[in-house]
Amino acid sequence: MSRPTARVLEIAAGSLVSALAAQQGGADRVELCEALEIGGTTPSYGTLALARERLRIPLFVLIRPRPGDFVYDAHEAEVMLRDIETCVRIGCDGIVAGALDADGDIDEPLCRQLLAAAGLLPVTFHRAFDVVSNPAAALERIAALGFSRLLTSGGRASAEQGSALIAACVEQVQGRLQVMPGGGLDEGNIARVASLTRAREFHASAKVRRTSAMRAPSVVLPGLSTSWSETDAVRVRVLRDALDALDAG
Structure with a gap:
């Protein structure tokens, strides 16, 4: 169960290692995904199963079958439903999903x-909201x-930039x-976003760059990189402490 706190910190974890770091740093909840650098996609079964075995905090899972937009055909919809069924079967605590039409x-x-596939599990509508044509009407739906x-950056590149719309959403609902700001949150702005939006839940990735120990390859393959991002427990703790300081104040 999540630790008792007035403000909830959810960490977007792009791997099992990141999910465990989020827990170690004091996160209240993990949103598990893969490929955060392209907005996140559904994690592999192995990642999901091991995270479920090893996390003591609530585990929410991103259901997104591919990068790109949020308009899905019948095949993609079937994949999403099957993935949700898997999450329910292995005992995940929540789902993160959403879909838009062409308009x-x-x-x-x-x-x-x-x-319906999620059953009794809570479902977060993800940042597809940030590209809807009419935010107020979409929020009502x-x-x-x-x-x-709702996870949102307020229709902007970051939650700090979109704080006015996020605050309007909090007031509207x-x-x-719960309206949860996410996108570019860090130790330098999370308190300001909390103040501007009056939200009670917050979503961040708390990433740092990791560098490969591999010697430089003689052939550079397309997409191959010698560095990547992982959630860092120390950065999570800093965010946790920043939110706790608001409550203490």
Whole structure:
């Protein structure tokens, strides 16, 4: 169970190593995914199963079958539903999902299917919200459909830049769901975003760059990199302490 706190810190973890670092640093919840550098996709079964075995804090799972937009065809929808069924079967604590239509509105039929597949698990509507055509109308649909929370950067590149829209969303929903700022949150701005938005839950990745121990390859393959990002327990702890300081004050 998550530690008792007035403000919740969710960490987007792009691997099992990152998920364990999030737990070590004091996160309240993990959103598990892969490929954070392209906005995140659904994690592999192995990553998911081991995270479920080893995490003591709630585990939410991103359901996103590919990078790109959030308009899904029937094949992609079937993949998403099967992935949610897997999450339910192995005992995950929540789902992170969402879908839009070609006009930038909420894809209500598919969202209803996703929610039904999740059963009693809470479902977060992810940052597909940040590209909807009418945020106020989309927010009403998200709440009416039964999503538990909304992850958003306020339609901007970062939650700090989008804090005005996030605050408007918090005011609009009046507690019907949690509005969770996410996107570019770090120790330098999380307190300011908390103050500006009046949100109670926050989403960050707390990443640092890791460098490979591999000697330089003689052939450089497309997409091959000698560095990557992982969640860092120390950075998570700094964020945790920043939120706790707001409550203490």
